[in-house]
Amino acid sequence: MATHAGNPNMELLIPMINQLQHIFTSVNAKLTLTLPQIAVVGAQSAGKSSVLENIVGRDFLPRGGNMVTKRPLVLQLITSQGQEYAIFGHKPQQRFINYADVRAEIENDTKAIVRDDMGVSSLPINLTIYSPHVVNLTLVDLPGMVKVPSLGQPADIVKKIDDIILEYISNENCLILAVTPANIDLVTSDALVMARSRDPMGKRTIGVLTKLDMMGKGHNARDVLLNKVVVLERGFIGVVLRGQRLDEYGRISKELDIPGALEHERQFFQNDPAYRDIADRLGVPYLQRTLSIQLTEHILKCLPDLQRELQSRHRDLAKEVAEYRASATFDTSTTSDTKxxxxxxxxxxxxxxxxxxxxxxxxxxxxxxxxxxxxxxxxxxxxxxxxxxxxxxxxxxxxxxxxxxxxxxxxxxxxxxxxxxxxxxxxxxxxxxxxxxxxxxxxxxxxxxxxxxxxxxxxxxxxxxxxxxxxxxxxxxxxxxxxxxxxxxxxxxxxxxxxxxxxxDFIGFAGQYFCFFSLKEKRTVIRKGFLRVHTGVKLFQAKDYFFVLSTDNLSWFTDLDA
Missing domain, CATH: 1.20.120.1240 (Dynamin, middle domain)
Structure with missing residues (x-):
């Protein structure tokens, strides 16, 4: 494996790309540039989070039985001396010293965007960790793939997760870290199938085999690690993850911390006959160095095209700014902001x-x-x-x-x-x-x-x-x-x-109604004629009326003309 120890400027390439990422993020601009990076792809239970934590050397990612990675996590590792600390892109002024606080902030920022506990979002979380224990490296942790929605998950969760992953690995400048458990059939690996869909020749894919210590007695992944089963141009690297395991008496032992897990991994490869002669090319420390070197070399390869893209974009923006100034109705060079x-x-x-x-x-x-x-x-x-x-x-x-x-x-x-x-x-x-x-x-x-x-x-x-x-x-x-x-x-x-x-208008309508109704009355008269009505005791108080009795009404008039 080539190194860049003889050229100190090579070590500046990853921080330079990280700085570009920060600039575009800070101005809330949609990237039209395809920046080189490494996307971590794997099934929900493949061990992606454990691989990342072992690379960083700290427990900082949310844990749980269900899906915990619901948004892409852009993890930028920067080698620095002194105290370790972390900075989030959405809180650039705040330093996180305690990694438990880092985990809590990831959970809180995820909940702020993903309201549904079972949903996902393509909006990334940007996290930069400064530490003397890491190498310069940029990784994007993507949601774990699932084949069937579990109870409570949206019906389209499988497609949503696949769309998020494809958005990253479709970038030709993106390396694909395909994480696969060693205790499954490699040809059915979700990570390798997904990587092959966008990298059919295997030129951008780096294979990672996890859980090598859980393959069972008499089984090993030596041929896979030697690139004899599924061929990848960048090969496979095997790691042993921490977690609950059986001791020599068949009892479940307590989960190891990260230093203990790294030591357990070293001893496993040194003592297992299948891996002893290739132990120097296995394990998390080797994976960490290899990823840093490969990303640096990949950036160097992409640098000419990236530089041309940046210069072209700069010219376009400069032209656009000049047009804005030319179209202004006032002199922007002498006018105050208020005016x-x-x-x-x-x-x-x-x-x-x-x-x-x-x-x-x-x-x-x-x-x-x-x-x-x-x-x-x-x-x-x-x-x-x-x-x-x-x-x-x-x-x-x-x-x-x-x-x-x-x-x-x-x-x-x-x-x-x-x-x-x-x-x-x-x-x-x-x-x-x-x-x-x-x-x-x-x-x-x-x-x-x-x-x-x-x-x-x-x-x-x-x-x-x-x-x-x-x-x-x-x-x-x-x-x-x-x-x-x-x-x-x-x-x-x-x-x-x-x-x-x-x-x-109301009276007019009523008049039409009465005309209509009176016509009907004329056609249905039962009897009509004069009739004297006594309105009092005395005879002279009597009065003659003309009555009309119809099927619907009894009407009377003072004279026939009325």
Whole structure:
């Protein structure tokens, strides 16, 4: 295995890549560069976490019987003298001295993103560990693969985990650390199958065999470690993990600490005849050195292309910044931040006002309605159309009114038409207006959101300011949306609470009803004629009336003309 001990500059390559990663993370930029790294891939019970902890030499990863790695962990190891400490990318100012606190922070930050205890997320956690006991190395611990969702896990958990893994190993600059237990059939290894899907020739894959001490008496993985079973260009490395094991009497022994586990591993390889002659190429210390060397050499190989990508990206950004400055309506070199902000705010106001008022006409505006014109179209065409769909036909309304009158009277024959029938029909019709009104508000809000988005794009030369401005305007619009709907709903409820039967539209409808009803009465007259009614004791108080008795009513008039 080649080393880089003769060239101290080689040792700076991994920290340089780590620094690039930190820079892109700190500015919240989506990486368009494929940075060299090592992704750790394996099944849920393959022992990935134990391998990483043995490499670091500390217990710092969450443990549990179920899935514990729910987000990618970008682990950057930096060789440094003095006290060990860890720093998280989301808490760059805080140093973690206690590794129990590191484990707790990983769990807390995972829960902050993955609300579901059984879910996963592709959003990575960035952790840097400074220690004299590590070599410069960058590893990405990925969620363990599963074949079948367990109880409580989402139905698509298998696909989600596979998608996260593929996102990393599809990067041609990414080395794949495929972790496989030695006590399973190698050709069925989930890690190797996944690695082969993106690295069919095995040029980027490094095989790691775990649990060599659990293969059973008479079995060993010597041929696999000698690259005679599954061929990988970078070969296989065997390790022995700590954990519960049987002692010489068949009893379960206590889990070893990391120093004890490393010593147990050394003795196992030295004493086992199958591995004794290759023991110097096995174990966690050898794995640690090999990964550091291979990653460094891989970075060196990728460096020319990476440098060209960085320079190209730098030129593009410089050109973009120059365009931003050229498009500014004020001199950014002499204008204070406050004045610049006021200028941008004024420009935003003018653009928004223009979009709604339509004071300027551009050539593109001749093809489609925009801004205020679309809102006007909603009020003039869409809203009336929605209202018309709720209206009853006159015939249907008359029929409903007649049925309502009869239902209110029951078996009684009334002399007067009950107001409740008309009020109920009117209230029912008014209540139907609420849905079109709310729909109209939603359509207007949607158009205003589009105007806000287009207007905020005027600030695209200041991405953070543009985003904050759009968020604030959107939030204010949402608040007004709620208030408008509440006001319209209250107005409709007000109209429903009191029906003005003196309204001429109401009287007109009632008149039509009476005409219709009176025509019906004329066709169903049973008897009519004059009749003297005594209204008092004395004879002179008697009065003549003209009565009409129909199937539905008894009507009387003072004279025949009436």
């Amino acid at each position: 610049a902000l006021v200028g941008l705010t004024h420009e935003l106001h003018e653009t928004f006002d223009t979009a709604l008022q339509g004071t300027h006409l551009k050539e593109a505006d001749l093809k489609t309605l925009t801004g205020g014109a679309r809102i006007a179209n909603i009020f003039r065409e869409r809203f009336p159309f929605e209202l018309v769909k709720t209206e009853l036909q006159d015939k249907d309304m008359r029929n409903q009114t007649i049925v309502a009158i009869k239902n209110i009277r029951g078996f009684r024959s009334g002399l007067f038409t009950p107001d409740e029938a008309f009020e109920y029909i009117v209230q029912m019709q008014i209540s139907k207006f609420e849905d079109p009104v709310m729909k109209c508000i939603d359509m207007v809000v949607s158009e205003l959101l589009s105007v806000i988005h287009e207007t905020a794009n005027k600030m695209k030369r200041y991405p953070l300011l543009r985003q904050v401005t759009e968020d604030l305007l959107t939030q204010y619009l949402r608040e007004r949306d709620i208030a408008t709907k509440q006001a319209c709903s209250a107005y409709i409820q007000t109209q429903l609470s009191y029906i003005n039967t003196n309204n001429e």
